[in-house]
Amino acid sequence: xxxxxxxxxxxxxxxxxxxxxxxxxxxxxxxxxxxxxxxxxxxxxxxxxxxxxxxxxxxxxxxxxxxxxxxxxxxxxxxxxxxxxxxxxxxxxxxxxxxxxxxxxxxxxxxxxxxxxxxxxxxxxxxxxxxxxxxxxxxxxxxxxxxxxxxxxxxxxxxxxxxxxxxxxxxxxxxxxxxxxxxxxxxxxxxxxxxxxxxxxxxxxxxxxxxxxxxxxxxxxxxxxxxxxxxxxxxxxxxxxxxxxxxxxxxxxxxxxxxxxxxxxxxxxxxxxxxxxxxxxxxxxxxxxxxxxxxxxxxxxxxxxxxxxxxxxxxxxxxxxxxxxxxxxx
Amino acid sequence: xxxxxxxxxxxxxxxxxxxxxxxxxxxxxxxxxxxxxxxxxxxxxxxxxxxxxxxxxxxxxxxxxxxxxxxxxxxxxxxxxxxxxxxxxxxxxxxxxxxxxxxxxxxxxxxxxxxxxxxxxxxxxxxxxxxxxxxxxxxxxxxxxxxxxxxxxxxxxxxxxxxxxxxxxxxxxxxxxxxxxxxxxxxxxxxxxxxxxxxxxxxxxxxxxxxxxxxxxxxxxxxxxxxxxxxxxxxxxxxxxxxxxxxxxxxxxxxxxxxxxxxxxxxxxxxxxxxxxxxxxxxxx
Numbered sequence: 001x002x003x004x005x006x007x008x009x010x011x012x013x014x015x016x017x018x019x020x021x022x023x024x025x026x027x028x029x030x031x032x033x034x035x036x037x038x039x040x041x042x043x044x045x046x047x048x049x050x051x052x053x054x055x056x057x058x059x060x061x062x063x064x065x066x067x068x069x070x071x072x073x074x075x076x077x078x079x080x081x082x083x084x085x086x087x088x089x090x091x092x093x094x095x096x097x098x099x100x101x102x103x104x105x106x107x108x109x110x111x112x113x114x115x116x117x118x119x120x121x122x123x124x125x126x127x128x129x130x131x132x133x134x135x136x137x138x139x140x141x142x143x144x145x146x147x148x149x150x151x152x153x154x155x156x157x158x159x160x161x162x163x164x165x166x167x168x169x170x171x172x173x174x175x176x177x178x179x180x181x182x183x184x185x186x187x188x189x190x191x192x193x194x195x196x197x198x199x200x201x202x203x204x205x206x207x208x209x210x211x212x213x214x215x216x217x218x219x220x221x222x223x224x225x226x227x228x229x230x231x232x233x234x235x236x237x238x239x240x241x242x243x244x245x246x247x248x249x250x251x252x253x254x255x256x257x258x259x260x261x262x263x264x265x266x267x268x269x270x271x272x273x274x275x276x277x278x279x280x281x282x283x284x285x286x287x288x289x290x291x292x293x294x295x296x297x298x299x300x301x302x303x304x305x306x307x308x309x310x311x312x313x314x315x316x317x318x319x320x321x322x323x324x325x326x327x328x329x330x
Numbered sequence: 331x332x333x334x335x336x337x338x339x340x341x342x343x344x345x346x347x348x349x350x351x352x353x354x355x356x357x358x359x360x361x362x363x364x365x366x367x368x369x370x371x372x373x374x375x376x377x378x379x380x381x382x383x384x385x386x387x388x389x390x391x392x393x394x395x396x397x398x399x400x401x402x403x404x405x406x407x408x409x410x411x412x413x414x415x416x417x418x419x420x421x422x423x424x425x426x427x428x429x430x431x432x433x434x435x436x437x438x439x440x441x442x443x444x445x446x447x448x449x450x451x452x453x454x455x456x457x458x459x460x461x462x463x464x465x466x467x468x469x470x471x472x473x474x475x476x477x478x479x480x481x482x483x484x485x486x487x488x489x490x491x492x493x494x495x496x497x498x499x500x501x502x503x504x505x506x507x508x509x510x511x512x513x514x515x516x517x518x519x520x521x522x523x524x525x526x527x528x529x530x531x532x533x534x535x536x537x538x539x540x541x542x543x544x545x546x547x548x549x550x551x552x553x554x555x556x557x558x559x560x561x562x563x564x565x566x567x568x569x570x571x572x573x574x575x576x577x578x579x580x581x582x583x584x585x586x587x588x589x590x591x592x593x594x595x596x597x598x599x600x601x602x603x604x605x606x607x608x609x610x611x612x613x614x615x
Contacts, residue, residue: 036444153497222415225411225413226385226417228405229387229406229410230407230431230435230485241419244419324420
């Protein structure tokens with residue numbers, strides 16, 4: 001039975017009318033999660049009414065929705081204020097230039113607080129930078145470990161030692177090193193960004209290294225024999241045979257690493273005070289207004305949703321490079 | 331001239347937990363250029379090991395292999411291998427699989443247009459020119475094996491080594507591929523060593539059949555010269571007395587090995603085996 005997808009409809013418009021079997025399947029796919037979500041919302045609403053904290057009642061779904069709209073409105077207001085600020089400066093500059101065409105005028109940047117949406121953006125940039133840099137290190141390292149038994153034996157104890165270390169333990173060390181080493185009058189990146197990024201890197205490196213190494217060492221003997229008979233030079237062997245053959249396990253590692261990176265980032269931002277979602281949650285907590293818990297709950301849901309989107313993106317990427325038609329990618 | 335490819339006192343020991351395991355013992359074989367030699371024997375007698383040593387994928391513990399009077403102990407495209415499991419790269423198309431070999435062997439020697447022509451020519455030899463852009467998971471087992479053969483031929487090898495190339499295929503496909511192989515051999519005149527389990531295949535295709543004794547310490551038991559004219563047509567040969575005689579010889583060798591030691595010791599079939607290996611066979615039973 002062909003699945004009722006957008007592509008199947010566009011290829012064959014006559015199939016727009018779904019069969020009862022397809023309708024039933026679609027219905028199940030939509031209704032069952034809806035039922036679970038409704039049940040969850042119901043339980044949440046009732047449980048929230050029962051919990052009274054020092055910051056007010058635990059936020060229920062309604063309050064969280066209200067806070068999320070507030071956050072969006074605040075962001076829009078802040079953007080408008082920024083536009084007005086720049087416009088005012090331009091008017092003043094025009095007046096100055098009218099009086100004295102030689103005058104040195106500039107537009108000063110807006111120094112308002114970053115809004116929730118800005119912070120989401122910062123978090124995303126930080127996590128992607130950390131993850132990409134980690135992958136650039138982890139994949140070659142994994143390939144090297146997988147190819148050479150001696151390298152594996154040498155490096156394995158170190159990997160096992162550093163893999164379980166929590167980001168909160170790395171943070172003080174990373175902060176001190178960055179403060180000492182990253183000194184510049186006009187830094188391109190803020191220290192907190194570098195600190196968060198490096199902490200993410202140190203924690204999300206390991207799944208990619210391990211899975212890549214496993215993938216490389218499990219390349220079929222037949223393919224290795226082909227490479228030997230052809231006397232392929234080392235780099236050709238790695239890029240044309242090893243990498244494509246170990247791509248599935250490499251992607252497993254990358255997906256795991258990205259998931260860990262996102263989790264680590266929120267913790268790192270909280271302590272490094274990097275202006276992202278982690279800092280938002282921390283500030284709201286320190287703030288202690290009656291809105292705080294609701295806003296924190298919004299942050300929790302947004303963090304979860306973004307994590308889900310990141311994973312889906314990796315899955316999409318994996319599907320687009322996968323050559324193995326028999327593999328089921330979820 | 332019988333000295334194109336020479337196996338001289340080839341023996342190999344594999345290290346095991348119980349000490350070295352001698353898989354092959356003093357294998358001596360001379361092969362002339364353009365000869366088609368089949369290697370036949372029971373499972374586990376070391377046929378693949380012999381082939382791997384000639385290919386350079388294993389190193390002999392004693393003795394060596396000489397190709398055109400030069401020793402070979404490393405793999406190389408001049409001894410191209412057709413593997414039992416086609417070993418095509420699953421992420422490349424048929425064309426690209428052959429291209430990988432051609433680019434490696436003829437880099438700097440052929441222009442891009444010449445390479446393309448050469449690749450298509452080799453795929454035509456195996457009748458796969460219609461499936462250039464298909465991936466291995468889109469073609470059948472027989473077609474995959476054909477592409478494997480095309481890849482090996484495209485390396486213009488001095489010796490073509492085939493490890494039970496048709497073992498995984500059904501009888502009809504096997505028949506087609508055997509005919510293709512005979513055509514190619516007649517056309518190119520290349521030297522071929524083929525491992526097979528199939529007695530009919532061995533008699534149909536080969537100039538000589540090398541029959542190996544059982545492992546461990548396997549060696550060459552008997553060599554049969556197949557004096558049938560080429561081109562050989564299987565349907566005509568089915569009734570030919572000489573064909574049946576050769577089949578009988580091979581079957582007798584293979585199945586007499588299963589019988590009791592005393593009979594093997596007195597049988598004239600073992601006259602070419604060294605006396606020490608007969609004694610070892612006696613200990614086996």
